[in-house]
Amino acid sequence: MSLDNHYDVNAALDKALNDDFLRKATRRATDRLRNNKKAITDELGNWEEWRQAGEKIRNHVVLNLDYYLDMLIDNVEKNGGIVHLAKTPEEAVNITKDIFKKHGFKSVIKSKSMITEEIHLNPALEKDGIEVVETDLAEYIIQIANEPPSHIIVPAMHKNRDQIAKLFEPIAGHPLDSDTPTLTKFAREQLRQKFMASKIGITGCNFAVADTGTVTMVTNEGNGRMTSTIPEVQITMMGMERIVPSFKELSVLLNLLARSATGQRLSVYTTLTTPPRHEEDLDGPKEWHLVILDHNRSEILGDEEFRSSLRCIRCGACFNVCPVYRQVGGHAYGSVYSGPIGVVITPLLEQDYEKWGHLPYFSSLCAACAEACPVRIPLHDLIVKHRDRKVLKGYTPNLEKKIFKYYGYYFSRPKTLNKFIRLGAKFQFVLVRNGRITGGPPPLSNWTNSKTLPMVAKQTFRDQWPELEKNLQNMKRGDK
């Protein structure tokens, strides 16, 4: 799931923090999305009741996932769809490749799908000589730039209009104005040709409805509709937890999703397809494949502490309120899923604390994410649990281990500790500026590089105690 084999957390953070445009753009996008959400959820009436309904529905599905998945498979097959179950990303990729081989397709149109990012589908298809065309405007932009998404809802928010115009120019073969209508029109024309000529499409899936075999996809641009309307073969990719029991629960979640993601009442196009096309229908896929991916979701399911993270509906609301995400943007995380939910699910999906152990520290534990979540996932609690588990599993850096070892040693030997503190109080002046400790040798410098420490008190509490105790005795006597 790594975006870059040479990912280094400090280098990635330095890069992000020194990129003024990125930081401004991230704040602009997240502020806009957050404010839109606020307005549109206020309009709905008691948002807390909606969140509780969302939580209840998603919990119910997660706890009965085998039952609903079985029902979904039955109904999709009854409708004439082809279901593929993939335990691993590799299996999902191979299933997809086989479909291409069977038909001999050399080009595919795609509408936005985080699952395909998760399994790294595009590079795998391209390796087979297949042209992959991303059709969501933002995905189209970052595909040309050869970059991963920086936000699950607005994946290209780190690019400015001039950069986008520069990316489009080699394709256009002439200079382009960098105003939004020109750039949008250019993408529309380019992708129109691809849509009209397309033979196969790949889409994501926001929710699959178990009792009808329906898949739901929301887009604002219409690329999702194009991808599910024009090609004669369609592949839908979904994580196995993205299920709702019936239309009844679907309407609640569609409201929660659109309002939390972009602050819309509903997305412009909410498409409920129950493929394949019916006899005599003129549009829609004749052949439809539904690829259902596990990729350690079953491990999360079996892990009661983290099970609630499977409730996620991928709205991105937690990104927009996260003080860490808002400072560094999505790329600094190094993972496909960033933001608070990415912090929680990446180490679980990858079952790897060694590589992803840095993620639980991309949080101030302020809990704004949990408050924003439309299905009430206690994200900050889960982030703390990750830190805890990382330590228990022995992935603590040596320095940290040493510090806590010494901490334990000295704090259980009060006399020695007191001696050290007295020494510290005496010699701290070399490190003190304006009443705060502002520098020092490692490991102290890890802290003082970015913030200051209060001074060690001239007299320790222990040294003050005889005096304090006398006062206390006097006070007690006074009471009587």
Add this chain to the structure above:
Amino acid sequence: MSNRQEFIANIAKKLGRPTPSSVTPIEVTYPLFQTNSPEGRLEGFLKMFETMGGKVAKAATSAEAAEALKTWFGEKPEWLDANKVVTWNELPTMARACLEELGWPARIYADLPANREERYAIMDKAELGITGADYGIVQSGSLVLKSNAKRGRAVSLVPIRHLAFIPASAIRDRLDQVLAELKESSIPAAIEIISGPSRTSDIEMDLSIGVHGPVEIYCIVIDNQ
């Protein structure tokens, strides 16, 4: 064990129990948006459809509908040509009468060439797609369109403009009501819920209308009862 049995059994194992043979459906409650009268519902729909970026008019007769079209597109739109207006086979009576009154040539989608490349080439150049609509939704200003052989899905998607005719009686307050009614008959291959013109904010969060779907969306509410 088949791949499917194994896959499901693994989930049951992780949940620490056998797969149940039945599950009690979940009941949830949440605040329900509601209009108070048919008039209120109609007015609410007109207002929200415009809020979502569409243009809408009430019409009691085909002449009134024709007037609205002339206001929107001109007496004789400059783009009007043999293949520029494409419609569903199944249209409300008023829609056909309105087109006849205007004397605008229109192609029926199912009558376009059966060869898909040729058909989509015509659609790509079409200026106006005309459809009916099964439901309207007040709360979100949406149109709901079911697909079938006589209702091509491309008609509301590929042309630059989409115009839908909807009876006032088909307007509902909320999405959940529409989905409940849809569930009562067989589910079509596609149910499209459309709320405004195609849009994006992908470039610097700047709203831009008309990416892949229609740039403009219009609705005539048939109000003749």
